[in-house]
Amino acid sequence: MIPKVGNMTDFGNVLKEWRGHRRMSQMDLALTADVSSRHISFLETGRSRPSRDMVLHLADCLQVPKVDVNRLLAMAGFVAHHPILTRDDDNLKPIHDAIDRMIFSHDPYPAIVLDKLWMVLKMNRSATMLFGAAGLTAGTSMLSLMRDLEFVEGLIENWGEVGYHTLSRLRIESAQAGGLPELDEVAAIIASSPAVKDFERPTELPPVIPAIYRAGGQRLSLFSTFTQFGTAEEINLSETKIEMMFPADAATTELLTNLPVSN
Numbered sequence: 001m002i003p004k005v006g007n008m009t010d011f012g013n014v015l016k017e018w019r020g021h022r023r024m025s026q027m028d029l030a031l032t033a034d035v036s037s038r039h040i041s042f043l044e045t046g047r048s049r050p051s052r053d054m055v056l057h058l059a060d061c062l063q064v065p066k067v068d069v070n071r072l073l074a075m076a077g078f079v080a081h082h083p084i085l086t087r088d089d090d091n092l093k094p095i096h097d098a099i100d101r102m103i104f105s106h107d108p109y110p111a112i113v114l115d116k117l118w119m120v121l122k123m124n125r126s127a128t129m130l131f132g133a134a135g136l137t138a139g140t141s142m143l144s145l146m147r148d149l150e151f152v153e154g155l156i157e158n159w160g161e162v163g164y165h166t167l168s169r170l171r172i173e174s175a176q177a178g179g180l181p182e183l184d185e186v187a188a189i190i191a192s193s194p195a196v197k198d199f200e201r202p203t204e205l206p207p208v209i210p211a212i213y214r215a216g217g218q219r220l221s222l223f224s225t226f227t228q229f230g231t232a233e234e235i236n237l238s239e240t241k242i243e244m245m246f247p248a249d250a251a252t253t254e255l256l257t258n259l260p261v262s263n
Contacts, residue, residue, distance in 0.1 A: 018059075102227070106124055146166070
């Protein structure tokens, strides 16, 4: 975990850690940043102090997440670059309105809003009706549900396949963030699942991999798209993901289309 404050040695150590996360040598980073490898070496040992622009430039070259960009800046003695706002901040109202429009107009198909640790922030009517009985509600951590392998194996008919791809996604998201213990822990649990261990990728892959849910005597085949705000500068917003699910077969389309209007 990157500390919030520190001295130039802390900055150099963390810069080196991020370079390691991205599997870049000092020369690789120097070439990408268009500086000398000697300058990178001096920054990592604390012999040189970076400018604010250099911190931002190196962070960009290393694809450092916004929250950790702020921490690197603090270590180098600079104020934060990316804002952190409360959810009720007036500046975020147009964004929340846009999110609501996206997920609620997606009905009768399910849609949920997640943070970087897979905490459910919002759900539309369809998602609430379909997954609420399984324990997935606003304020629930999807990671907590996935810790129970017996539960997910009973809920998802093709768990071996879905678990395999979920494992890959968890590992990628953790690596991009420089390591997230919460994601790594659940990834290790999923990797221990016999169904995931035994899964073999088919030679010919379909266009998408649907998750086939069984709940309440119903069978639903759904594939997902994920939306993020590519130009978001506010930290929490930049980490928000919108999962929008679509029917993968005619039976699921019919079931979702005929959902009751209210609970």
